[in-house]
Amino acid sequence: MYIIKNALKCIGRSKGRNILIGIIALVIAVSACIGLSIRQAAESTKNSTLEGMSVTATISFDRQAMMQEMRQPSDGAVTDGQESGTQDRAFDREQFRDKMNGGTSLTLDEYQTYASAKSVQDFYYTLTAYFNGSDKLEPVSSESESEAASEPSADAPENGMDFGRDKGNRMGKMASGDFTVIGYSGDNAMTEFQSGTMSVSDGAVFSEGTAERQCLISEELAAYNNLAVGDKITLTNPDSETETYTLTVSGIYKNTEANELSVPMFGVGQDPANRIYMSAAALQGVLDDSTSVSKTVTDETTGQESETAINGSLSATYVFADADAYHRFEEEVRALGLDDSYTVSSADLTAFENSLTPLNTLSTMAGWFLLVILLIGAVILIVLNIFNIRERKYEIGVLTAMGMKKGKVALQFLTEILVVTMAAIIIGAGIGAVSAVPVTNALLEGQVESQQSSQMQMENNFGRGGNFKGGMQNIQPNGQNAAPDNISDGGGHGGFAAFGQNVSNYITEVNSAMNLTVLLQLLGIGILLTLAAGAVSVLFVMRYDPLKILANRD
Amino acid sequence: MEILALQDICFSYGKVPVLKDVTYRFETGKMYCIIGRSGAGKTTLLSLLSGLASPNSGSILYDGKDIAKQDKYAFRSKYIGVIFQSFNLITKFTAVENVMLSMDISGIKGVNKRQKAMELLAGVGLDEDEANRRVLKLSGGQQQRVAIARALSYDPQIILADEPTGNLDGETQKEIMDIFRSLTEQGKCVILVSHSPEVAAVCDERYELKKLSGKNNPKGRAVG
Numbered sequence: 001m002y003i004i005k006n007a008l009k010c011i012g013r014s015k016g017r018n019i020l021i022g023i024i025a026l027v028i029a030v031s032a033c034i035g036l037s038i039r040q041a042a043e044s045t046k047n048s049t050l051e052g053m054s055v056t057a058t059i060s061f062d063r064q065a066m067m068q069e070m071r072q073p074s075d076g077a078v079t080d081g082q083e084s085g086t087q088d089r090a091f092d093r094e095q096f097r098d099k100m101n102g103g104t105s106l107t108l109d110e111y112q113t114y115a116s117a118k119s120v121q122d123f124y125y126t127l128t129a130y131f132n133g134s135d136k137l138e139p140v141s142s143e144s145e146s147e148a149a150s151e152p153s154a155d156a157p158e159n160g161m162d163f164g165r166d167k168g169n170r171m172g173k174m175a176s177g178d179f180t181v182i183g184y185s186g187d188n189a190m191t192e193f194q195s196g197t198m199s200v201s202d203g204a205v206f207s208e209g210t211a212e213r214q215c216l217i218s219e220e221l222a223a224y225n226n227l228a229v230g231d232k233i234t235l236t237n238p239d240s241e242t243e244t245y246t247l248t249v250s251g252i253y254k255n256t257e258a259n260e261l262s263v264p265m266f267g268v269g270q271d272p273a274n275r276i277y278m279s280a281a282a283l284q285g286v287l288d289d290s291t292s293v294s295k296t297v298t299d300e301t302t303g304q305e306s307e308t309a310i311n312g313s314l315s316a317t318y319v320f321a322d323a324d325a326y327h328r329f330e331e332e333v334r335a336l337g338l339d340d341s342y343t344v345s346s347a348d349l350t351a352f353e354n355s356l357t358p359l360n361t362l363s364t365m366a367g368w369f370l371l372v373i374l375l376i377g378a379v380i381l382i383v384l385n386i387f388n389i390r391e392r393k394y395e396i397g398v399l400t401a402m403g404m405k406k407g408k409v410a411l412q413f414l415t416e417i418l419v420v421t422m423a424a425i426i427i428g429a430g431i432g433a434v435s436a437v438p439v440t441n442a443l444l445e446g447q448v449e450s451q452q453s454s455q456m457q458m459e460n461n462f463g464r465g466g467n468f469k470g471g472m473q474n475i476q477p478n479g480q481n482a483a484p485d486n487i488s489d490g491g492g493h494g495g496f497a498a499f500g501q502n503v504s505n506y507i508t509e510v511n512s513a514m515n516l517t518v519l520l521q522l523l524g525i526g527i528l529l530t531l532a533a534g535a536v537s538v539l540f541v542m543r544y545d546p547l548k549i550l551a552n553r554d
Numbered sequence: 555m556e557i558l559a560l561q562d563i564c565f566s567y568g569k570v571p572v573l574k575d576v577t578y579r580f581e582t583g584k585m586y587c588i589i590g591r592s593g594a595g596k597t598t599l600l601s602l603l604s605g606l607a608s609p610n611s612g613s614i615l616y617d618g619k620d621i622a623k624q625d626k627y628a629f630r631s632k633y634i635g636v637i638f639q640s641f642n643l644i645t646k647f648t649a650v651e652n653v654m655l656s657m658d659i660s661g662i663k664g665v666n667k668r669q670k671a672m673e674l675l676a677g678v679g680l681d682e683d684e685a686n687r688r689v690l691k692l693s694g695g696q697q698q699r700v701a702i703a704r705a706l707s708y709d710p711q712i713i714l715a716d717e718p719t720g721n722l723d724g725e726t727q728k729e730i731m732d733i734f735r736s737l738t739e740q741g742k743c744v745i746l747v748s749h750s751p752e753v754a755a756v757c758d759e760r761y762e763l764k765k766l767s768g769k770n771n772p773k774g775r776a777v778g
Binding site for chain 1: 631643
């Protein structure tokens, strides 16, 4: 007990020295507190966002894996982007097209089977098909009527975008229509209407799951064709002009993102204004009718035979309560028989992980900063303590000559440095608690800016601005990106998403950084530093011989 | 009653012999003076007696027991009070805190330490104001008194003092010697190390140390 009393007395009687040690410990404490807080903020932001996040996932065909597989027999492999006409260059395009046009898409039954996995909270799908207009229904287009006709490959724009269009055609008939008709399995699939990106400005959304041929059209399309709620519109099969389908306009919708997306990029059918929404059941009815009247036609140029039936592409979305459920989902669907050539991916999680990039970078930097601060701090504290002990050599000699055991003397010195360090850490934690959030946010802002500017730079290097984002979407397998949910979320698929609007979706602010964990970690650091510095005291005290000290003094 | 005994003590600093075959007995109720010229080994003998150093050979017996076999820290903190020539007080503490600290170290319990320290300081002639002053702000004589009070704080049987009057004026010197005399009257064994004839004159017994030189080193001898 008297050791603590003595230690406190000694601290009070050597203010200058202890204030100096305290200031150094304070600087270490504040720096450590901010460093730890940044790491904690990154972790808790991630966890709290994940906790409250409902994750959606899709199952898609792994085209890359298939292409890889198809290359294997030959040595002269070429990359995906390289176009080469020579047959001996490994890649069998015919086989690739056959496979892609063949059985790469999962059927609705299969999608529904996987939806029975325990981890799935909700399931919905969209059915997408392409139609042409009729005399009374023309697509919204800045091009002239004849140019807007459904021969997209004949009039490739000069901005280099023929790449996407050409690919689109080769991929099948899906993208070759003036109108994109999207059928929703239910209200839960209409994510844009839920989020408010789109809203009905006149009339109402068709009844959920109805087989009646009711549809929603955009304000632009309504204005362009003088259509009103209750009017009927006629769509035709792009491959068979005599095959027509009549839909009743149940509502007119407003797209708040229409302005930035209104420039047609790959045919007028891709223009959001030319999207027509209806119930998936109703669209399926149309597709069934088309199949029933399908004819086989032969392409005059290539000699290829094809069916005139309109093909629809399915895009199914699984909703999970949390990220853990999503991670379980893949195992469950594999158990339910999903082939390895299909992958399960979550655009939400990818976007979320992208959004964390600056925070994670900052967290890593904070970790290194913390390590350096601790190392430098420990060295300074140890050196200061050595000076302190040497200066108090005489006192140590007197105390041990009086009969105080060396261990107790060392303990007193250890207590002194512990008290000073802890006081500094408590003050440092207070300062850290106040400053951690603004400092973290300021650093994070810089980090986000740096990430954004590097991506802007990348865009500039490509020289294509926003256009190429769409180009990338067009070559996604199964036409999945044509589905509205994927388009509207900034295209979470793959690495291309980061080029586009996801740039603005980074987590740019943390609300709280300091918590009990940080405080405990800080205390741990304080004790570690004290022990490091105190160990030196103990070594010195144990080494000193009182007689020699006092004799030298005398 | 014999309290401390030196038996054939030899001590050297490296190859330089300082003490050789020193044998002597100290009794309670007596004041001893160890005398000798500079370099004769007076302070070395005091260090051996206080347990700060160990002899190369021979033994020091406290109450019949070899102190080499005892806890020297306990011996120093409980059984022997040492007054160093340069006082060796904790300079950042006050006089009373120095006295209380020695009581803490000796493990005294159940007494009001501050009160006892104040009484001891008053006993050596320091008033309350002086007792509460940092020792660096006290004169040499006052520091000497604090060192005496500190040595007495845990009531040891033996008091060792190295040149206790070396820095003091004649009057203070007399007062200090009176204190030591009163301690012997209380039954304590007071051992003083000094080369002052005045100090030696008032002691009951004197032990003279001769400086060792050459092969025929004279031993210390009692001079009455």
